[in-house]
Amino acid sequence: MTDNSRDGIVIIDQEYRVYEANRRFVEMLGYSFDEISRLSVRDFDELFADQQVWEDVADLSSTGMTFETRFRRKDGATFPVEVSVSATKWAGQQLVFCVCRDISERKQSEEENKKLEQQLVQAQKLEAVGRLAGGVAHDFNNMLSVILGHTEIALNQIRPENPLYEDLQEILKAADRSAGLTRQLLAFARKQTVSPKVLDLNETVASMLKMLRRLIGEDIELLWSPGHDLWPVKIDPSQIDQMLANLAVNARDAIGGVGRVTIATANVTLTGESSRDGRAIPPGDYVILTVSDTGAGISEDALDHIFEPFYTTKEVGKGTGLGLSTVFGIVKQNNGFVEVQSAAESGTIFKIYLPKCSGGTVELDEGIESLRPPRGDETVLIVEDEPAILKLGATILGRQGYTVLTAGTPNQAIQVVAEQGDAINLLITDVVMPEMNGRDLVERLREVKPDLKCLYISGYTADAIAHHGVLDEGVRFLQKPFSVLELTTRVRQVLDEDQD
Template identity: 40%
Template sequence: MIGSCADDRVFSGHHRTQRGGSSADRKRERKEAEAALIESEARYRLLAENATDIIWTTDMNFQTTYVSLAIEQILGYSVEEGLTLNLENILTPTSCQAAKRVFLTELVTEKRNGEDSPRTRTLEVEAIRKDGDKVWLEIKLRFLRDVKGRPTGALSVARDISERKSLQAQFHQAQKMEAVGRLAGGVAHDFNNLMTAVLGYCGLALHQLDEGDLVRQDVLEIKKAGERAAALTRQLLIFSRQEALETQIVNLNYIVVNLKKMLRRLIGEHIELAAVLAENLGTIESNSGQIEQIIINLAINARDAMPKGGEITIETANVVLDRDYARQHLDVTPGPYVMLAVSDTGHGMDRETQGRVFDPFFTTKEQGQGTGLGLATVHGIVKQNNGHIWLYSEPGYGTSFKIYLPQVEDEAAPTRAAETATQPSSGDETILLVEDEKMVRELAQHVLTRAGYTTLPAQHGPEALQIN
């Protein structure tokens, strides 16, 4: 159809220039025009069939009238199958409505402006492959017209932009997590100072109260509540990657094996626990306690997704993320990694939930049954360890979290020089105390003064330098 439109113009133009010749001349010119038409059509067809983008035409009812071979690579349909499809078969309902809206809008616009102002519109739509997978297409669309200029259908050129859309989504997610992390870190830092003062004064009060004092139990309850609040604060600091991290060489298999007994108690008897651990697993440089926290949080999340029972599988493996993988995933450096995967057979997650699952305080549980910090903490730990975490989930088919942590050489941990025990200070020294938070500074000054020290408090460095 593309070639015939162009070749019709070649034939007509050629015919007009030869008007008035002899019958033999007209016959010869007609044969030359027909040969040119055949050559032109073959050339256009060759271009269309070898294009990496899908070239297709539809009639005014959105029924396919021509489609190029690229449909096999991009959508999985043969050309013969493609000719039986219409817009509803190819696009998701939302994209189908959007494409029809653009089609009709352009039809009205071109009719209003006249046929001398044809336009090409570009739109992004989500298409459904033959195997059910979804791909994003960038479509450039314009109308096909008959010799009188009336629209007869549309010519579309569709390019697979799934990789670009995926990278854009990852970039936006990373931006969101970075912004939320900064906010959470700032709140956690201020809240941590408040809880330091609360717990500190609770400790001082407990030292002054006898075991049988009725007030002592009240202070203990305040202390317990403060410790829970401090634990939440630490999780926020982990999420925002502001908690100091002491690392060592770690083998994930050892951690999984040591955790299995505790995990079985956590998930309950109605859930099976399986471990698929790779032999000769590489090592990582991390903090054992934080890796344990990752596994425990993911196991609890999996347990909550299977109230009627199911199976949790913990898997480890040596993997190499190559350049192709790195190109498709934001911030991934090619190289050897150790993979930790935690999968369940639970109810799975829809797309909206997947997009928010790592947000702090986001939870699908009923009010009061979850803090919404478990997966946010996992995300923070992984990023703090220069790792990557990917979520694979489908409603009704379970969820799998895959974590990739950089592999390092298994070197012996450096030994520390023996430390000479020092005698504690007698308590009559003078201490320069620098702390910007007033409540924490006053608490520290109070504790040190009670211990017999003379303190010189300062809010910041410049003030400390002015103290004689």
Template identity: 40%
Template structure:
């Protein structure tokens, strides 16, 4: 067949691109009368054939051997056209060559026929265009980083909410809303509508459409993406989507198709398009090597961050990241290593002048390389920070306003009661002073309760956590709850058997349940049903309970449900806000649910609230399961006369002079001998010089060395010395079990004389 086969085109190609053709092209000759296929070594390598056998000739059926199955049918159809009379052949498809490597190739061929029209030879070249395909994909990614217009449309409405960029893409004046008819009228007949008509099913698929701009009549290509979401307001559904201009891509596609006739033009056009996008893009574009070093960066890096290409090439990608963002880099690289794209990722990148810019990145791995596109969103981040600060200050204003109102009322009761008592005593009417002292005491107790609720809300209260059986605790409250609810409200308990134990402060949990029960009672003015339920709950993945996210794990759930008035969505959204209440003035501080929320969050749990007007409300407390031995909840029902001392020696350390004088007076009245110190330094001097001491009483929040540190030193010098801590609030003492050692007790300010007397005897007696 040597006299009929033409010379290898790759070896005889004229012109200055001969060397390139040798590297990129493989040639074949199809001898139809002989049914043989002849090809050069390059073609054989592309298609996974033996080069020597290809040179000597193979059955024509072997032409399809290297074509991957997904592309084989359309190649067969094209070749069938050649055999039936077509003059030229031009196809792009994928082949699997030696070693299983997949390449994109472009095949072009022509036919030779005899005078009767019968096919004699079919010759052509196979060109490797894998790199071109990669560049085309890079071009597509870069173009999607351009301007994007957003829209939102709810079914049943004739208008859609749109962004200013959306209007500009359509050639309309920027506005917040547009009629759907106006939007869709701009779409060319036969193309998909931008906003689909009412009643069509499914999410918004990716679609491309031509529009005629409203301002200049220019035809542009737009792409649309979006998805369907339920609409909580109308009960229907809404579409949220984006559009962006893909005219350059469409024009580039048309140009590429036009220039596909010759290899030289295709290479030149590919280079021009790549350089145009690379050089003119306003977003950061980079290529990372398999070793995660900068391989290439586009000129936008200089405009935005001040770096020239030679300043970064070869350097590790992580050198510019903010230290706080560096920790998550390993996870990002691991995902990219698995072939996953990473999108919508905000990272801080250091500019050449040392300032950090927030960049929103998209990373796409391909063939070991990583392609990244980043948009500077620093201004957006600054606006978000300003919004958060504004919201924070609004919350602080609401909190301080509520505090000022309630505390001023209570201080009025305290100061007024004491002033009136002083006047009655001065007038010799001492018997009338008792009622005013009682008024002052009640106001002071209300102030203490308010402070306690604030600490609970802010998750700063001191907790005495211990293993708790929810069923035992709820059952022990049944009688008290029935008396609290009254005759009009029925109480039902639905307690799951074999409930898991949890670790929490039983007194605070009782208070939380009682708070919820009182709220439920007030929501049922005409009576109703209150149900308290317990259950074991296993959460397998992160989910929502009410408006709260709950992590995977095992929880003990305590639910309090009523059949009362329920809450509207706007009320439900603010139910945990401090000082928010729907009760009449004077009938609630608005801190009840805030306290419950803060307490449960401090124990590591979550709170979910579900309510519907006219149906009722359910509040669910999720407390983490305790793994380990079950312990029953103990109740302290000891009552009796105020315990007194027997002359024991007590060292009192308190920096507030008024509190110090008051506590010393109480100690002496209870029968103890007290020595005072104003701080830890003075207390240590007394510890070194004083005789036997039976008890150390110290405030936690002392200036300089705090009370806990003082206790450590005192114990080192006097190992058996009992310690009683007093605390109004101390961040390190929020968890009693972690703060206290054997022989130590804690009492929260303010406290009554009877409470102090009881704790003193417990501490001196060694109980804890």
């Protein structure tokens, strides 16, 4: 027979026995010629009982047919094959001529292409939802700034025993919760403006442990296993707080009673491209933050959707579906990767890979030191195209002793500086405005007043002052919505620091 063929060729009789075979067919199955001659189709076709074609051998026309099945080797291993069969006669016998092609590589390629298509669809879906979420959060943050600011002002004007005081407190709480939701939306959309710092992940996690223990409750044990000589990473500390809080709440709800949550860190070096959670991780040095729990685990079906915003398996009212999508967005914004290992009733392990920071030293975090809004007597120019926020900013800073000038557009701001530039100590400007963006406005104004200090405010990141959400060096920024304390503290910090 055709021993030079790349395909296995076998002739089968009407009793399903091997009548003759070529060398390639023998090699495919791992038998000797003598052993092959004693086999029937049942011995090497794993799906023999399901293949109607073998039952219709006598009815095959000379044109034949093609089908896929799985062959079983002598050692028991199976592999996919494509079989083309046609009827033939030899020495008065009705036989079936079979050309058998090993399609293992084709099947593997098809499977890889299918995975890539699924990943592309998922990425496109997340990107589309992210753009929508970012836009909604931006507009919502403007409204929340007004609600939060005026509620705080009203609270400071009445006594606690006033019947309205408790109502105002409830408004403030609801606005704070809403602000938290917008922060999560922006984190998922990767439009959360951040100020990355070189930090020791062990120190950052350790500072969170007390809060996390309160978050998960007394019935759940929290174990902390810090890695030794941990490499530094560059990330906004508040994002570590966000990720740990969301993963801890997720673990608490999965446990639903008594259990254990373990947080660990470690260094890892990947020498070749690895696959984590269906995504490729390039070689390099990483710091791993691991959060594992002894909870109910995640089903295989749910694993494909856990990072989608608003996807939740919890009861109505028990979860927003934004926790894990927030984690996903933060990790991707910091060029990291997430690996999830879980099965129903087997607990869950989240591994977050953050790139090692090669340069820089660990920085100390600047917190808000006082709970009282700081005062000042400098002159501040606020530029904001949203009238309600412009009025709010002027009211807050005016009450703290500042002289406040306002402008509703960049062109108005240019006119104010031209007339009163010598008196202005600080410019507070929105980033996205008609006529020109905040960054361009600052450049124009510094042509007139080179030493002008600036604080940007915005509802979400903008390319004018940030790249992929990371603030440019030297940029001072305040995220909307902000409280009275946050605005006055940030203003005081910028005024007190040396001019860059």
